[in-house]
Amino acid sequence: MKLSKLFVPTQKEDPADAVVASHKLSIRAGLFRLLTSGVYSVLPLGLIIKNKVEKIIREEMNAIGGNEFLLPALSPNELWNETGRLEDFGDIIFRIKNRELVLAPTHEEVFTSISRNYITSYKQMPQMWYQIQTKFRNESRPKSGVLRGRQFTMKDAYSFDSTWEGLDASYELQEKAYRKIFTRCGLNFFVVSASSGAMGGTKSEEFMVESDAGEDIVVISEDGKYSSNLEVAVSYVDGVSRKGTNLAYEEFHTPAIKSIEELAGFLNITDKSRLAKSRVFVIPAKTEEGKDKYLLTLVCGDDEVNETKLQSLFGASLRPGHPEELMDITGADAGSIGPIGIKGNVKIIADLRLQDADELVSGANKNDYHIKNIDLKRDVQGIKYCDIRTVKEGELTLDKTSKLRVTKSIEVGHIFKLGTKYSVALGAKFLGKDGKDNPIIMGSYGIGIERIIATHIEQNHDSNGIAWSGEIAPFKVILINITTQSKEITEYCDTLYKELMDKNVDVLYDDRDDLRPGFKFKDADLIGIPYQIIVGEKNFKNGDIEFKVRKTGERSIISKSDLSAKLNELLNA
RNA sequence: CGGGAUGUGGCGCAGUUGGUAGCGCACCUCGCUUGGGACGAGGGGGCCGCUGGUUCGAGUCCAGUCAUCCCGACCA
Known part of the structure; x- marks a missing residue:
């Protein structure tokens, strides 16, 4: 290619609205151009790169028996109502105003609807289907160039198996293919266990590229053996010891003391682990007539509760209580809530670190009062202990062999064992050897194409510009x-x-x-x-x-x- | 959705107490130059985001609105 014939509008100065390096450089090097917030035109040089990424993906998908499809971006509301995801997605899904159609943010529904018509026997499986196609998501806040856009290209693949072992095998094939793809794309990446979120399913892993421009927080052990999204990460931490003094609990006046920091200052102590931090969550009723359920969580004062862990325990619809609800639920405002004397029907969940702990301080469910010498074993009936805390930098892995580091990263790929969530909802069944109907067992596997390009630039640039490496150099x-x-x-x-x-x-x-x-x-x-x-x-x-x-x-x-x-x-x- | 900021030639920006819009880069012409985004001379290009208001007069003041960016919330 002659540069005199290739349209590459380079520019000397950084675009004013760009913050991260890959955004600045991809615009300056003439790869992309902003059309409107979160929507980019791909210019010729950018397309050469994008095509190279897609070529690698096609080769690796085909190598594991993938069949390439191309599904429409438009799909009928009806299909999304079958899985309930039209509602679940909420504002993230673009809706067409003058037809009952949406612009698809992902394609589980459409692929599953194809499988329910054509896959009717265990003999037809496994199947591995994929496409490279444009996705639409109405992000409330696009940012960092093509790293988070409203329209982007995704390779999405779906596996269909007749057995759970088959799903494991399909998942493993994808996992290995992903490692090859990202290696060939010249990315320095790692894999973390992740939350399945609204996708549902049993297991999921994310392919991450460490970067300050990232929005995901991940935990990595120094020996590299453990890595996890912070949302689901676990660690070894000492519990709060039981003193066994059996002191009676006692209310005391704490004027205008709201935060744990203020409380520690007021009590003149530095170890906050015995200051049990309370938060109230609401599990909304599933039907109009049903009643919302309430949850009081307790973690050590130096910890934070992990909402994703709570959601996996109590359902994705769980949400923090609004400030104006708290008085009704507990009798106090945030900062004065605690496990003792809480009114109404509130389930109490404490973090494992607090198992049977005593001499704790927590809110009295009465504004400006706290209670000391709380013994969870003695004073709180029906309390349950679960891992609900967020891991912190410097803690040890569960086997205590390595220290954990917390860092930001960009998600370039995500693989899920979906199980039967979509096949059951959409009625995708097959006949087994025994002649009985069974739901197809599915997996789904996604890669963000533009994110590969942007993260590659994040990892391969200097003050003079981009320095491509690997196979995706234009x-x-x-x-x-x-x-x-x-x-x-x-x-x-x-x-x-x-x-x-x-x-x-x-x-x-x-x-x-x-x-x-x-x-x-x-x-x-x-x-x-x-x-x-x-x-x-x-x-x-x-x-x-x-x-x-x-x-x-x-x-x-x-x-x-x-x-x-x-x-x-x-x-x- | 909450908080903050910004909208002025293609890009980056200035514009004072309100008085007919300017700079750098880019672009066109000519000259000169040719190993790290040269130089000189001349030139073209702007409904100052949009709507309304105040005023003899608005890029500038006021109100509304739209858009964009940043922080947060949300995010398969």
């Missing part, structure tokens, strides 16, 4: 003619370009006239093609050309006759 080599006014040099470059093309070297030729050398160097560094062949008067008159590695900045002056060998060495490495 070109492997850029041939730069910096002395276009010399006929001899231009003829040499033209010939070299043809030779490289003939040898199937993926080359971009900067043949642009009337540009000074500095301009071309800056453009080449910004676009970030891995290898630069620089041909200019200075070296050419000695029969030499310059060779530069973008990532390291390493330059070498080599004889024209040695170029071929040099390229072979690098491109076949």
Whole structure:
């Protein structure tokens, strides 16, 4: 490809509204252009990269027996009502105003609806279906360029099995394919166990790329053996010891004391673990006539309750109580709530660290009062203990062998064992060997295409621009003619370009006239093609050309006759 | 959805007490230059987000509205 013919609108200055590096650089290098918030046009150079990513994905999906589909973005409301997800998704789903249609945010429903018509026997399974297609999600706050957009490209795959062992095997195939895909895309990634969230299902894992631009918080052990999304992470922490003094509990006045910090200050103590932090959650009734249920959670004062863990215990619809509800439910406002003397029917759940703990301090369910010497074993009937706390930096893994680190990362892929949630809801059944109906057992597997590009840039850039690595570089080599006014040099470059093309070297030729050398160097560094062949008067008159590695900045002056060998060495490495 | 900010040529920005809109980059022409985003001269391009109000007069003041960005909430 000749750069004079390729439309690459590079720009010198960062766009004013960009914050993260990949956003700034992808705009400056002419990969994408914003159309409206969260919606990007892909420009020619960006499309070359995107196509390379998709090619890798297709190869790896096909290698595990994947069948490529292309499903519509439009789908009927009716189908989404069968699984109840039209309501579950809420505002995230784009709705068409003048038809009963939505723009699909994901495709479990549509793929399952196909399977229910065509997969009728265990003999037809396993099946592995996938597509690379545009998804629409009405994000309330798009950000960071293509990292979080309202329209994006996703590879989504779905497995259909007749047995649970079959699902395990399909899931494992996808997991291995994902590792290959992200490795080939040049990403430094890791896998974490994750919450299944509204997707449902039994097991899920996320493929993560560590980055400050990320929105997910993950926990990784120093030895690399444990990694988990913070939402579901577990750790080893000492519990609160039982003192056994059997002191009677006692209410005391704590004027205007609301937070644990204020309470610790008031009591003049630094160890907050015995200050039991209370929070109230609501489990909304499933029917109009039903009654909401209430939950009081207790964690140590130096811990935070983990809402995702609560949701997996009590259902995804669980939500924190609104401030105005708390007085009705407990008799006090936030900051004065506790397990003793709570009115009404409130279930009490305490974190495992508080198992049978005594001499605790907590709210008195009366504003401006707390109670001390609470003994959970003695004073709180019907209390249950569960792991409901959020892991913190520096804690140990459960087996106490390694320290945990908490860091931000970007989710580039997510795989789920869905089980039968969708097949049951949509009636996708098959006949087993025994002649009986069974729901198809499903998995779903997603990759964000633009996120691969953006995270690659996050991990591979410097102050001069992008430095692509691996297979997704738009070109492997850029041939730069910096002395276009010399006929001899231009003829040499033209010939070299043809030779490289003939040898199937993926080359971009900067043949642009009337540009000074500095301009071309800056453009080449910004676009970030891995290898630069620089041909200019200075070296050419000695029969030499310059060779530069973008990532390291390493330059070498080599004889024209040695170029071929040099390229072979690098491109076949 | 809550909080904060910003809308002025393609991009980045300035615009004072209200008095007919400017700079840098980019673009066009000519000259000169050619190894790290040159230089000189000349030139083209703007409903100052939109609507209404105050005023003799609004980019500037007021009200509303729309859009965009940041922080938070939410997020298969």
